[in-house]
Amino acid sequence: MVKKRVMLVEDESVTAMDLKTNLVQLGYEVPAIVASGEDAVHTAAELRPDLILMDITLAGRMTGIEAADAIRKNQAIPIVFLTAHADTETIGRAKTTEPFGYLPKPSSMDTLLSTIEVALYKGEADARRRKAEALLRRTMTEQKIILDNLGVGVLFAINRKIVWASKSIATMLGYPLEEVEGRDTLLFYPDRESYEKVGTEGYAAVARGEVYTGESPMKKKDGSLIWCHLVGQTVNPAAPEEGSIWILEDVTPRKVLEETLKQSEDKYRTVADFTHDWEFWIAPDEHIRYMSPSCEKIAGRPVADFEQDAALLRGLLHPDDRAAYDTHRHRVTGQEKSEELEFRILRPDGSVRWIAHVCQPVYDDQGRFNGTRGSNRDITLRKIAEQERERLITELQEALAKVKTLSGMLPVCASCKKIRDDKGYWQQIEAYISDHSEAEFSHGICPDCAVKIYGEYYRKK
Incomplete structure (x- = not known):
């Protein structure tokens, strides 16, 4: 077992030798005995003992209290003061060095042992604490660097009061950090309604131990508005009152793009929805991305039926036309041009409709296949007219043939x-x-x- 090393700082040689003898008998190692404060500071830095017994009233320019203070600041070695007699003022100054105990001179073996063992235990605990604090400080520093450089803002709030906020959240909303910390989060909302909505939905979810996600408008210091995606979670589900962590991401560009796309989609959907023809878009996996309302007028089936059953379009085909349609579908996905086909469909009432069908593959900006876009036009009346025309032509041809026979x-x-x-x-x-x-x-x-x-x-x- 490795012996604990106890260094002695004592300017009375007889007392120092007696203490050394007692320490050795108790199982400790004494690596050095020094008589001045200056030597104590130097030797402690060189030997790094486990404990120092320091005479509180050393002779010389540096007192034991001053030496202890220097050692505590530089090496954090546990120190026990030795004192034969000291006034209240001296003891008061000694306390500022945060000693690990006091020993009277002289001391019994039991007192010496118990004082040293308690000091060593407290010293080890203090070393572990200091190590943990150093690790925590380093971790917090690393986390702060990470959080301050994230593309999102992070804050810690208790009862909706901002306890801590990252630099990035202050930058996002245009506030100096000192104007953010300690303020109610109402500061960031454009109106009370938005503030209360997040409170009702978000903080209620957080209080239940859930992770809340949502979006809300936020007001910058200059009064301009941005949209933020919010993620909130309590630090202790068992005690939500201890606070919660919130992450704010500026999603304004995405919201602007979504609104632009929505307006564009509304415009083109209006055109498609009110067109006479039956328009559709089939995704690569064959599900229906879009089906115009005209499908009900032509096929007798509402849009919802096609959205629920991707195979319905083929199912409506006249049995005699399905093979040609399948060949057409297979061929059109492997080329970059449109292709036309005429086929018949069977309506729910049993009637037959002729369809002029045209479709072509759709590719995105990266050239990836994005399904097929098609249009179906009801040509039943045209087909009936064509059939009637063919019948009349046939009859006329037959009549002309008979006239020729008659003329002879x-x-x-x-x-x-x-x-x-x-x-x-x-x-x-x-x-x-x-x-x-x-x-x-x-x-x-x-x-x-x-x-x-x-x-x-x-x-x-």
């Missing part, structure tokens, strides 16, 4: 200028006219034939 079957008599019917020509003409008009044939007899066939009857008339 009209033999006219060169003498009487009447259509011959010796091979059923007239019956063919009658059949064609009946099929292509509302004319009806009465099959009555003409005057010439009446005279020819019934001449006697007509002559009597």
Whole structure:
């Protein structure tokens, strides 16, 4: 076991030798005996003993009290004063050096042992305390440097009073630190309503031991406003009244950008929402980023249905058109140009709508694929018109073909200028006219034939 080293500062040699003998008998090591204050300061710095027994009334220019004070400031070695007799004033001055005890001269072995052991224990405890304080000071210094150079402000508040604030929070809000510390946080809010809102929401959450996050407008010293993102947490959940730490981040640029984007989005959404066509944007993972309200007018399904079911658009397709649509979707994601397709959809009421579809891939500024943007137009009436046109063209073509046939079957008599019917020509003409008009044939007899066939009857008339 390593012996504790006790240095003696005593100008009476006999007393010094007696003390050394007693110390050695008690198991201590005595590395040095000095007789003056100057030598005590020098030797203590050189040997760094565990304890010093210092005569309070040394002869010479430096008293024991002065030597003890110098050693305490430079080496922080525990000191026990030796005194045979001292007045009140001397003892008062000795107290300022914060000694670890007093020993009368002479002292019994028991008194010597107990005083030294208590002083050594207190010295070790004091050394640990000083080490912890030094570490704390270093940590606090490092933390202050970090906090002062963060892009966010940090403050510690008790009952909404600012106990401590980082340099960065003062810079953010335009205040000198001395104008911030000790003030109510109301100083930073543009109005009481904002102040009370954070109090109701934020401090209530902190009091429950939760971490609060939120955003609030803040007022700078010059009266201008900024937006801050707030994070608050109590230092002791079991005792919220002990205070809370708050982090403030200036998010004004982001809020300005969000507002600009919102205004832009509102403008373009208004245009898209009121367009006649059915507009949409499908993300890379196939979920719906945007679906215009026109989808309900055309497809009979509201926007919410498409947002809840990303596969609904394909599900509406006519079964005969799904393969072509799948091929189209696969092809359009691998190119940078738009592509068109026509297909049919089935509405909930069972009706069929024809759709003219066009879409193209969307890429961001870094060239990353950001989904597909498409437009669906209802062309059902056009399709019906096209089908009717095709039907009429077909009928006309058939009619023209029959007219050509008819023109080849009209033999006219060169003498009487009447259509011959010796091979059923007239019956063919009658059949064609009946099929292509509302004319009806009465099959009555003409005057010439009446005279020819019934001449006697007509002559009597």
